[in-house]
Amino acid sequence: MFAGLRPRRMLLCTAVLLASASGFAVSLQSSAASDIDVGNVGGMTLRLALPIRQTSGSAGRAIFDHDRLFVITPFPHSVLALNLARTDASVLWRYSPRADGMAAGLATGHVTTDGAVLSAGRLFLNTFDGHTIALDAATGGVVWDVAMADVERGETLLVAPLAIDDRIYIGNSGSDFGVRGWMAALNAATGRMLWKRYNAGPDVEVGIGEGFSSPYLPREPDLGVTSWPANAWQQGGGGLADAPIYDAPLGLLIHTTGHPAPMNAEQRPGANYFTSGLFARDALSGDARWFVPINPHDLYGFGAAGSLIPADIHWQGNNRAVLIHPDANGMVYVLDRSSGQILSAHPFLEVNASEGLDARSGTLRGNPAKAAHVNSTTRDICPAWPGATGGTARAAFAPQTGLLYIPVSRLCMDMEARQASFMPGTPYMGANLRIKPPRDSNRRGALLAWDVAAGRLAWSADESLPVESGVLATAGGVVFYGTLDGWFKAVDASSGRPLWQFHAASAIVGQPIGFQRADGRQYIAVAAGVGGAAGAVAQKEIDIRDATAARGYANAIRDLKPAATDGMLYIFSLP
Amino acid sequence: MLLIALALLACKREARELRTDPPATDALNGVVPMANRINGGLPRIFIAQGSPYENNAYQLGQGKRLYDWFNCKGCHANGGGASGPALTDGRWRYGPDPVSIFLTIRDGRPHGMPAFANRLTTEQIWQLTGYVRTMGAYSAQTAAPSRNDEMQSRPAENRAPAATEIRMPPSR
Structure with a gap:
């Protein structure tokens, strides 16, 4: 069935690549223009394998532009600009920002980077140790570099910036350390801050005023204060949980907010607004337009992690501008982009922490039997704290099939809440966590294809380990994703039928990208690590x-070995 | 009956020093580290007191409580590590001896370990040092901290098998 390279031939190929003088060299020149589709993807071959001197997770999305490929490596970061016009894809420039080593201890969960963004000849990146940097894409020279997050307090920048017109949007991370979450806009030319809005606290700091409406919130002022115990919002977490998006016709910036701190929910009675939800803000002023509480009073540290995918689809007889959001809590949400109204919410895998959506409040009905309590262990909560999806696991939507491709973890957990004490710069957690594999530990992860209009599962491809990579759905009807055991796979978008696979040197948690060069040929690139x-x-x-x-993964994943090699960047195309 | 009573009286009860004298606390801070801040000389009073932070169950038990209260778990889990390295695997980035661990907690280390000098007293840092050294149990110890009153996630201190790679089935 797999028409891909046999492992032995592949090994030889890689060895040749690594042995060559420049570290790698395979001709990127091509003869005929071609598009990768279901029929020919089986013949796809490796064109380039570049060692990245880093073993930790290469989650970033490489950026293709005018025969250049920009790659950002995990912390401590380096940015590489590769010249694809040359047969050896030589390095045009390399930039390594000065790194604050203390940040290395803050990387709970994904020790990765989210990549950079290219806009108007400049490359914008967030460093894990809290800097937002603008580089000249032609030379790698620093245009500006501003410190936006305070590592000493456990604050980091984990999510890549978003560039819209002449503005750069960034949000902080650090909910595990009790860092108050915010979203900010910077002037792309100078790095000067245009506005900064918090995800908890008084209305004036959150940006709530005229023009804000939400059917799911009580009509009261300062919910970001009153839904918390006294002053708890000041160390209440709620940093950015996933990549923000921009809706140009509406002028809206839509972003997720992370989980409230500490994880021990009994220490923060109340709904803990505006953590664990979706915010829409006016992109120019930062003023809030709507908010949807996805996991208010978040019991399990989900945040509102999960991809935000804008789509214009046929919905119950009308064309509608919707937002598709597969959430860490195991539900696929379809929302109206302009109002935030929830159009539908269905569980995409088995969950027992919640029992369906309450349409009036827009939130899930929690299962009291699975609530976590201080000093007692609640067993078998599904999904586990990392969520059913989210983080590096980014979903993709293919308009031609109407399917949403969700990389998922099928894990449960035991959780014991503990009293947590807040000390800046140390974890503000208050939980003992033990993740459990499902009964059949050969299906701890999967790629799910979800029919958005019908609200049901179309097909699924089970994986032994949780799927933590991003998904790429191409116009040719092929879906690419990677696994923790190092397979990079192509499946049929409509049926899930395996079409091609390649064994990488290390786990794949990165985002595969597709690009087309001037010769018209399509290429697929992915980083492993x-x-x-x-x-x-x-x-x-x-x-x-x-x-x-x-964080409990040791109990569920005991068969993942440390990678023997550095991270790699792979580029594939048809022969 | 009388004999039993006499025999019990002969048992030496382990002393609990609930509060160290201020001069003793000052002296306990006087470690003599090597130039690279790894290993070094113990304060003389540490040995003169009979190394209570190594072999007094009360002191180790206090260390265990501090380990929970001062957010050590957030990074090091219950010894298995998370964003910080494991404390039970017998591998130490900055040395396994009491002076190294004391310095690690008091002054912090590069790559993420914060300093606790302003958060803990010298006595508490020694209690924590003693407890951290019992977690891995790669050497025989005469004293163990108090029992666990929370989720059991690993073999008890001083009951753990030697620190080699062991394939255990996951907890169900």
């Missing part, structure tokens, strides 16, 4: 005899 939330088991000094190690 173990990382992501689950990959923490394999990359740090972890002792799996402790079931709570790596």
